Amino acid sequence: MKQVYNFNAGPCILPRVAVEKTAQALLDLNGSGMSLIEISHRSKDFEAINSECIALWKELLSIPDGYHVLFLGGGASLQFCMLPYNLLGAKAAYVESGSWAKKAIKEAKLFGEVAVIASSSDKNYSYYPAIADIPRDADYLHITTNNTIYGTELHGSIDSPVPLVADMSSDIMSRPIDVSKYGVIYGGAQKNVGPAGVAFVIVKEALLGKVKRAIPTMLDYRTHIAEKSLFNTPPVFAVYAMCETLKWIKAQGGLQAIAALNRKKADTLYGYLDNESKMFVGTADKASRSLMNICFVMTEQYKDKEEEFLNVAKAAGMVGIKGHRSVGGFRASTYNALPLSGVQALVECMREFEKKF
Numbered sequence: 001m002k003q004v005y006n007f008n009a010g011p012c013i014l015p016r017v018a019v020e021k022t023a024q025a026l027l028d029l030n031g032s033g034m035s036l037i038e039i040s041h042r043s044k045d046f047e048a049i050n051s052e053c054i055a056l057w058k059e060l061l062s063i064p065d066g067y068h069v070l071f072l073g074g075g076a077s078l079q080f081c082m083l084p085y086n087l088l089g090a091k092a093a094y095v096e097s098g099s100w101a102k103k104a105i106k107e108a109k110l111f112g113e114v115a116v117i118a119s120s121s122d123k124n125y126s127y128y129p130a131i132a133d134i135p136r137d138a139d140y141l142h143i144t145t146n147n148t149i150y151g152t153e154l155h156g157s158i159d160s161p162v163p164l165v166a167d168m169s170s171d172i173m174s175r176p177i178d179v180s181k182y183g184v185i186y187g188g189a190q191k192n193v194g195p196a197g198v199a200f201v202i203v204k205e206a207l208l209g210k211v212k213r214a215i216p217t218m219l220d221y222r223t224h225i226a227e228k229s230l231f232n233t234p235p236v237f238a239v240y241a242m243c244e245t246l247k248w249i250k251a252q253g254g255l256q257a258i259a260a261l262n263r264k265k266a267d268t269l270y271g272y273l274d275n276e277s278k279m280f281v282g283t284a285d286k287a288s289r290s291l292m293n294i295c296f297v298m299t300e301q302y303k304d305k306e307e308e309f310l311n312v313a314k315a316a317g318m319v320g321i322k323g324h325r326s327v328g329g330f331r332a333s334t335y336n337a338l339p340l341s342g343v344q345a346l347v348e349c350m351r352e353f354e355k356k357f
């Protein structure tokens with residue numbers, strides 16, 4: 001197979017072993033003579049996969065009692081509306097830290113009053129806004145812990161007087177978190193824990209059943225809690241691949257070990273940008289920089305060389321480093337499965353390019 005370094009922002013690189021195991025299960029699941037995508041989702045085989053996946057979520061994140069782990073369709077984007085459907089009675093507070101947060105705010109407004117209590121829109125979301133004065137009459141506070149597009153991440157924890165809800169699509173399982181500080185954590189799997197097609201929701205059961213509105217059965221978290229995410233036909237392929245990805249995380253030593261590796265990768269690239277490069281410069285405020293999505297551009301003097309560098313990097317096997325159109329330049333996503341050698345290869349490629357000028 002061609003050797004590449006996959007810096008895609010999502011869908012993104014997954015552990016090779018998880019991809020291989022999934023490929024095998026697609027051909028023949030557990031010697032059953034049938035493909036993973038041909039078996040009944042009510043079969044013992046699939047129920048075992050579903051249960052194992054839930055158990056791995058609980059183990060890796062040390063999820064306390066009183067919380068449920070759900071696997072749902074519709075991506076993180078469906079959660080933008082499913083969440084307020086279930087939790088927003090009159091008012092909710094939101095932090096506007098990027099494009100995904102804006103989308104979540106738009107949906108929440110369909111259900112009640114939305115107080116945007118912090119925003120970094122004034123500087124094109126290049127920093128994580130300070131969160132203060134959380135209104136006590138809000139049903140919850142919604143944050144996006146990692147802003148995939150702008151390369152900013154919330155560092156440190158928030159003590160919220162109201163239930164804290166987080167879109168963790170792009171930094172879930174990248175480090176240990178204290179789940180007990182949250183009411184709901186959700187995200188699309190395709191940034192760090194699996195392929196597209198499944199969203200994860202970790203929800204504290206005590207928060208449910210408080211809103212007065214009727215909730216359609218499929219959009220009611222309680223339906224999926226009662227049915228262990230098997231109310232309707234689940235995305236079996238995506239759940240299987242997610243399960244294999246979590247097994248790999250566990251085999252690496254769990255989230256402490258994963259976090260240390262992620263830190264090392266980010267330090268390698270940010271270190272080069274901060275201390276060595278005269279040509280490339282990071283776009284995010286230093287205190288808010290993401291360990292998952294590293295955004296950088298060329299300085300004014302070299303701006304016209306961006307296209308050329310993209311071509312050189314591509315020839316060297318770097319995939320997916322073109323920046324999102326809202327930031328420009330480059331974005332290297334350094335999710336869990338990207339090895340340190342990938343970041344080192346990118347830095348080497350940048351260094352070589354700089355030498356030419």
Ligand SMILES: *Cc1c(COP(=O)(O)O)cnc(C)c1O
Nearest residue numbers: 075076077100148167169170188
């Ligand atoms: C990618 C992303 C989403 C959207 O996820 P979908 O599963 O495609 O709906 C939402 N929030 C964040 C932070 C993301 O990175």
